[in-house]
Amino acid sequence: QKLAQGFTLQPALLSGFCTSSFVAAMLRALLTLCLVAAARGFETIDKIYWTNFFTGSIQRANLHDGGDVEEVFASASTRPWGLAIDAARCSMYFSDIGSGVIRRAHLDGSSLADFVQLGDVDAVALWRSEDEDMLYWTQTDARVKRTTLSGDGSVVEELLTFNSGYFYDRWGVAVDTSVQPAQVYFADNDEFTISRQQWGTEEQDEWFIEDPDAIWKPQAIDIDPLRRKLFWADDGFGDIRHASLDGDGFSDVGVLASGLNSPRGLVVDAMGGGLYFTDMGQSDGSHKIHQVHLNGTQGWTIQLVGIPKPSALAIMNSSLTDAAVCFTTTTTTATTTGTT
Numbered sequence: 001q002k003l004a005q006g007f008t009l010q011p012a013l014l015s016g017f018c019t020s021s022f023v024a025a026m027l028r029a030l031l032t033l034c035l036v037a038a039a040r041g042f043e044t045i046d047k048i049y050w051t052n053f054f055t056g057s058i059q060r061a062n063l064h065d066g067g068d069v070e071e072v073f074a075s076a077s078t079r080p081w082g083l084a085i086d087a088a089r090c091s092m093y094f095s096d097i098g099s100g101v102i103r104r105a106h107l108d109g110s111s112l113a114d115f116v117q118l119g120d121v122d123a124v125a126l127w128r129s130e131d132e133d134m135l136y137w138t139q140t141d142a143r144v145k146r147t148t149l150s151g152d153g154s155v156v157e158e159l160l161t162f163n164s165g166y167f168y169d170r171w172g173v174a175v176d177t178s179v180q181p182a183q184v185y186f187a188d189n190d191e192f193t194i195s196r197q198q199w200g201t202e203e204q205d206e207w208f209i210e211d212p213d214a215i216w217k218p219q220a221i222d223i224d225p226l227r228r229k230l231f232w233a234d235d236g237f238g239d240i241r242h243a244s245l246d247g248d249g250f251s252d253v254g255v256l257a258s259g260l261n262s263p264r265g266l267v268v269d270a271m272g273g274g275l276y277f278t279d280m281g282q283s284d285g286s287h288k289i290h291q292v293h294l295n296g297t298q299g300w301t302i303q304l305v306g307i308p309k310p311s312a313l314a315i316m317n318s319s320l321t322d323a324a325v326c327f328t329t330t331t332t333t334a335t336t337t338g339t340t
Helices: 020-040
Strands: 047-052 057-062 070-074 080-086 091-096 101-106 113-117 123-129 134-139 144-148 157-159 170-176 183-188 193-198 206-209 218-224 229-234 239-244 254-258 263-269 274-279 288-293 298-304 310-316 334-338
Touching: 047 080, 047 263, 057 080, 091 123, 123 170, 123 310, 134 170, 170 229, 183 218, 193 218, 229 263, 229 274, 239 263, 254 288, 263 310, 274 310, 288 310
Parallel strands: 080 123, 080 310, 170 218, 218 263
Antiparallel strands: 047 057, 047 310, 057 070, 080 091, 091 101, 101 113, 123 134, 134 144, 144 157, 170 183, 183 193, 193 206, 218 229, 229 239, 239 254, 263 274, 274 288, 288 298, 298 334
16 A cells, blocks of 8 residues: 555554454553553553654654654754653653763653763663663664663673674664563664574574565664564665564565655554654655554654654553653644544
């Protein structure tokens, strides 16, 4: 199906949507939302957040319809890239390129502080592991590290990979915690692969997706734990692609959306059955946030003002927090089109 936004949606398999375990999980999530909303006394709603590298800002919008676009953080001296959200602590974490720091702030942009000091390198992609309460990230020197979110960011662990310290472009990171030790996936843009390695091993990373017909220039990656799929934005093919975590990394590679200009950021809402990604053209108004349902149907599109270079996305689950400050609003700076 060719869309007015200029990209093509590909048919997706519906297997996994109608199993008894999947339906039960959806009902539990719905009940939780109802109970939390009744206990609060103020309205809450799930949000999608993104970083804008060129404008030094972080914005958010309603997850379900892309409406109520607002700016929650802006600084002319900041270049935010990677992004992760810890809704239970009402916190967001973002990498600030050029500063050697991972920063932390409330979800409304207040209480900005340095969380992890990296020295003369920068963090690129961030990933929050909810099961482990850990923040993972890749660095500009290709190192993969993590720290606990219950601490102050001073205790950092490293996964030693074959290319650690060699300044390879690793633009994405995701963690499969259903296996132990946890399996870390990272996108190697320079080598046109997605590699994986178990935490605690040394220099044992393997090329999981490497065939040139399957992958070209991977950017952000994310995991759908319910359907056991790995998704990535492929800037070379101009696609959003996916493969089974339990497959061979080639024969089951599929395309969810194609015909894109330059997809970078990507995040999956496994419970909601949606995927969200950034896409950037060369002209004003060509930088956008798209929603695509995992069954292959079109969602909404946010057209951003100017050329802000949206770089990373993260979802705020409103059922995990009861702090009203997480839901305060500021200014609207974009338009939303499409259907939900």
